[in-house]
Amino acid sequence: MxxxxxxxxxxxxxxxxxxxxxxxxxxxxxxxxxxxxxxxxxxxxxxxxxxxxxxxxxxxxxxxxxxxxxxxxxxxxxxxxxxxxxxxxxxxxxxxxxxxxxxxxxxxxxxxxxxxxxxxxxxxxxxxxxxxxxxARTLSAPDMRDPSISALIASKMKEFHDLDMPGSKNVYLWERLRDWLIEARRLLSPEEVEMFHLNTMDKEISLLEKELSITPQRIGFCHNDLQYGNIMLDEVTNSVTIIDYEYASYNPVAYDIANHFSEMAANYHTETPHILDYSKYPDLEERQRFVHTYLSSSGEQPSDNEVQKLLDEIEKYTLASHLLWGLWGIVSEHVNKIDFDYKEYAKQRFQEYWSRKNHLLSPNGSSHDNVIDGEEALESIVNKKSAKSTPISRKLKKFFGLGLFRSKH
Incomplete structure (x- = not known):
């Protein structure tokens, strides 16, 4: 970046x-x-x-x-x-x-x-x-929104997911989340652990794992970091290549696509590369087009129900993506020397998680187009606690900047 x-x-x-x-x-x-x-x-x-x-x-x-x-x-x-x-x-x-x-x-x-x-x-x-x-050239942020390039990415992603990698084919997402949470807690001060709400993050991970594992899902070999900088475009052959496999593992393919969609909020080629703009998250039409191309790239035409089912799964898995990269930002702040505001990046990912969680985990939570205030989401948690926890809730809201800006979906 x-x-x-x-x-x-x-x-x-x-x-x-x-x-x-x-x-x-x-x-x-x-x-x-x-x-x-x-x-x-x-x-x-x-x-x-x-x-x-x-x-x-x-x-x-x-x-x-x-x-x-x-x-x-x-x-x-x-x-x-x-x-x-x-x-x-x-x-x-x-x-x-x-x-x-x-x-x-x-x-x-x-x-x-x-x-x-x-x-x-x-x-x-x-x-x-x-x-x-x-x-070939590395994609830029606007390239990901280009319908023709997006279609190439969707087809290549399906090809990547279908790789028969040697070794374990178990889902690795939840283990990775818990491992990174342990590291984040180890590196932060007790005050920061409290501010980032990491003391209850175990429950959030377990909740997501339970909610997102209820129905059978497509499992494939996932890249897990498919931002535009990890995609190369050969404009002569009109083909794309996926590169950099540090985070690759078997996971639900819905998670990999969710992470790809979430990366559209980022532009790492600006003076403030850590700032995310979720108004750039793909709209419903873009997501439908991507998923249809993904499912049909193997030669069979998917039904409307198949497309909708995967779309719904993808939206829910954006929550896991926000938690994972929020934790990554916290750990990176302490171990990486690259000029990037990792902590601020983490705060934004966590805020997006709290903003979207209640809606996406509700029975009909499948749209990414309703704006939910991050402060309201946090208040729903705070209200379940005793009056004794009120000062902590105020510090949390101040730390995350909740109430100062909204998710721009």
Missing amino acids: NKAEDLANNIESSATQIVVENDVNNKVNYLDYLPDEAKEILKSLANKWENVLDANELEVIPLKGAMTNEVFQIKWQTTEGEMSRKVLVRIYGEGTDIFFDRENEIRTFAFISKNGQGPRLLGRFAQGRLEEFIR
Whole structure:
């Protein structure tokens, strides 16, 4: 996530990254940023390519946009003159092992690559890996609302969900939520735990798990972080590639789509990348179109009931998405050094959860078009408590900014 939207449509990229234009112009020597082990692997790779003029003459260009890693584009001059050979180097961020199992992610990466779903894995070193550089552009926030691009994403998502990944096929969402809650409580002060309402979050997770698991659901291999920076568009072949699989696991496909829809509220290429605007959440027509394309991409036409059932499930799973990424924001604030207001981001995700919870979990709660005040949602919780808890409720409302702004659905 970063601040370079104007560059997004004009350069080749292979992840959530955009070239840091100012640094390139200033000729900063980013070769020094790479571990020695990575340099040796890069030179070894280049020596195997006949069209590289000099394997030792590599240009290192930082790419911005990743939320947890440092990413660099590596270029060599080739015998074709203006053409260059490129790869991607990803250096893992400190503390990110809290969020996912790196070895499991590598296995996922390798499997997806072998199945033609993503870039090839070219090499590994202690602090990171080398990847194939995809000659396509990273999507921008407005791209996700483009009907033709959205249709490509829907079809590719179905293809991704249908991957038969080796290993456990159990739903991982609820375990991940509980694990991240434990980490968030560990990292926060008692006052912050109280302010973020984390003392009762176990009950919220259990409630969601119970409510959302009542009916049989489609389970698939989910990306779980399908924001626009993790989708590449090849405009020559008119195809998309899903990249970055750190959070990938088996889950209800409704959750993955819900998370994708929720990401449309974000634009990480602004001066305030942490600010979310839920007026940009897709309207009912957009959601119906996406779900119909998703279900019909395998060749069979879904019934209206099938479309509506999945739509209803998706709306409810937005609640799980808000909780998960709210907890992610809290933990990231303490372990990540990237310039991003993680805590404010977390507050907004939690506010959206409280704003939507009562409506979406009601018997007829399937629409995302009614505005529910976050303060009213919180008041319904506060009113169940004794008068003794009133000062806490006031602090909560002040902390979340409830009563100051509404959800913009």
